[in-house]
Amino acid sequence: MGMSEVLRYKVGPPVMVVTTTAGVQLLARLGGDTNNTTPWSLLGDTFSWTVVTVILFWALLSLWVPGKEFKGPQTTFGYTPLYKANGFQFLWVSLAAFLTFVYFNQNFPLDLYNNFHNILSSCNVLAFVLCIYLLVKGKMWPESSEILPPKPLMYEFYRGMELHPRILGVDVKQLTNCRFGLLAWELLVVTFFLAGWQRNGFSLAHLVSVILQTIYLAKFYWWETGYFNTLDIILDRAGYYICWGCLVFVPSLYTFSSYYLVANPPLVSASGSVLILMLGVVAITLNYRVDWEKEHFRAHNGNCILWGRPATYVETKYTTNTGVKRSKLLTSGFWGVARHLNYTFELTLALAWCLPGLGYGILPFIYFIFLLILLVHRVFRDEEKCSAKYGDAWDKYCKEVPYRMIPGIF
Numbered sequence: 001m002g003m004s005e006v007l008r009y010k011v012g013p014p015v016m017v018v019t020t021t022a023g024v025q026l027l028a029r030l031g032g033d034t035n036n037t038t039p040w041s042l043l044g045d046t047f048s049w050t051v052v053t054v055i056l057f058w059a060l061l062s063l064w065v066p067g068k069e070f071k072g073p074q075t076t077f078g079y080t081p082l083y084k085a086n087g088f089q090f091l092w093v094s095l096a097a098f099l100t101f102v103y104f105n106q107n108f109p110l111d112l113y114n115n116f117h118n119i120l121s122s123c124n125v126l127a128f129v130l131c132i133y134l135l136v137k138g139k140m141w142p143e144s145s146e147i148l149p150p151k152p153l154m155y156e157f158y159r160g161m162e163l164h165p166r167i168l169g170v171d172v173k174q175l176t177n178c179r180f181g182l183l184a185w186e187l188l189v190v191t192f193f194l195a196g197w198q199r200n201g202f203s204l205a206h207l208v209s210v211i212l213q214t215i216y217l218a219k220f221y222w223w224e225t226g227y228f229n230t231l232d233i234i235l236d237r238a239g240y241y242i243c244w245g246c247l248v249f250v251p252s253l254y255t256f257s258s259y260y261l262v263a264n265p266p267l268v269s270a271s272g273s274v275l276i277l278m279l280g281v282v283a284i285t286l287n288y289r290v291d292w293e294k295e296h297f298r299a300h301n302g303n304c305i306l307w308g309r310p311a312t313y314v315e316t317k318y319t320t321n322t323g324v325k326r327s328k329l330l331t332s333g334f335w336g337v338a339r340h341l342n343y344t345f346e347l348t349l350a351l352a353w354c355l356p357g358l359g360y361g362i363l364p365f366i367y368f369i370f371l372l373i374l375l376v377h378r379v380f381r382d383e384e385k386c387s388a389k390y391g392d393a394w395d396k397y398c399k400e401v402p403y404r405m406i407p408g409i410f
C-alpha cells in the first residue's frame, strides 16, 4: 500500500469519524445560547431519546404502511431495490401531526431547542449502532450476491458494505436519508422558528428561511422516487458516510442557519426578507426545472420539446452484466448551457436561506460553505462515474457542453 493509499484508506476514515462527531457537537454549542447551562451528555438524555425514538418509529411506520411500491434501478449484479412511493403524503401528515402536537404543548419548541445538543448525542449513538450493525451484517449475512474486494475494516465501516440492505423489512437508505434525516430537518427548522418567536418575538427573516427550506423539502418529497437514481443510492453504500450523515449531519449542519437565528435574532429588514424570499423562490424553481428537464427528456426517450425546440442529444452505449444498453445525454435546454446547473441553483437557494443570518459573520453561512465543497466534489465524482460508464460519448458531450457549473468560468 503506497502512502496515498494509506492516507485514503487507513487514516482518512477514522479522522473523518472523529472530527465529524466532535464537529457537530461543537456546532450545537457554537450556534446556541451561551447561557444554556444544560450539561453535556454524550449519550443523550430521556427527553432526547424520546424525540429520536418517536421520529424513528414514525419513519419506519411510513415505510411499513401498505402503499404504492417503486422499483429502483437494477444493480450491475442484478438486484432491483424496492421502495415505498408515499413521500409527499408522509411529509404533510408528519408536519400536520407535529404542529397539532406543538399547539397543545407550547413549551415544546424551546425545550427542544435547549436540548438540541442532547438530541444530536442520541442521533449519534443511534447512527453508530446502526453503522456497526450494517458492517457486521454486510460481512456475515449480505442480502445480495455482490462480491467486494476486501479493504481495511475502518474503510469498510466508513464506506459501508451493501448497496441496498434492508432492516425490519425496509430499505435502510430510504429510512435514514429520506424518512429520518429529511423529516428531522423539516421539523427542526420549524421548531427553531417557533422557539425564536417565543424568545425574541416574530421574525419575518427567520420565517422566510423556514419557508424556503419547507418548499425545498416538499420538492424533494414530490420527487423522492427520482432520488433513487442518484449517486447516494446507486453508488454510495449504506455505511458511516451516508447513514451517519443523514442521521446526524443533516439534523445538525443542514438545520444550522435556523438554529443559529434563535440565539442571534435576524438583523435583516422586512424588505430585505422579501428580496431573500424572491431570490430563493427563483432559485428553487430553476433547480426544479433543471432536474425536471432531464427527467422529462429521459421519460420520453429524447422525443420531446425543450425551450420551444426538439431536444438535442448525444447517443450513448454502455455495458452491464445483463448486456449492452443505450441511453442519451441531453445537450439542449439547461443541460446544453452547463453540465451541472442544478447544483448552481441549489447553491443560490442555500445562500438565500442562510442570508437572514447576515451581520453575524461566517457561522450562519456554514451550510452554504459545506454545500459548495460537497457539490464541487460531487461534480467530479459524478463525471468520473459518467466517463467510466459512457466513455467516448461522455467526452463528446463535454465538448458540446464545455462548462460544469458557471458558463464561461467553471
Ligand SMILES: NC(=O)C1=CN([C@@H]2O[C@H](COP(=O)(O)OP(=O)(O)OC[C@H]3O[C@@H](n4cnc5c(N)ncnc54)[C@H](OP(=O)(O)O)[C@@H]3O)[C@@H](O)[C@H]2O)C=CC1
Binding pocket: 229, 230, 231, 287, 291, 294, 327, 328, 329, 330, 331, 335, 340, 342, 343, 346, 371, 374, 378, 382, 385, 386, 389
Ligand atoms: N442539498 C444537498 O446536500 C444536495 C442536493 N442535491 C440536489 O439533488 C438533485 C439531484 O442531484 P444529483 O443526483 O447529484 O445529480 P444530477 O441530477 O445532476 O444527476 C447526475 C446524473 O444525471 C445523468 N446525466 C448527466 N448529464 C446528463 C445529460 N446531459 N442528459 C441526461 N442525463 C444526464 C447521469 O446519470 P446516468 O447514469 O443516468 O446517465 C449523471 O450521473 C439536484 O437538484 C441537486 O441539486 C445533490 C447533492 C447534494
Ligand SMILES: CC(C)CCC[C@@H](C)[C@H]1CC[C@H]2C3=CC=C4C[C@@H](O)CC[C@]4(C)[C@H]3CC[C@]12C
Binding pocket: 020, 177, 220, 227, 232, 240, 241, 242, 244, 245, 246, 249, 250
Ligand atoms: C459524513 C459527512 C461529512 C457527509 C455526509 C453527506 C450526506 C449527509 C449528504 C451527501 C449528499 C446529500 C444529499 C444529496 C441529495 C439530496 C437531494 C436533495 O433534494 C435533498 C437533500 C439530499 C437528500 C442530500 C442529503 C444529504 C446527503 C445525503
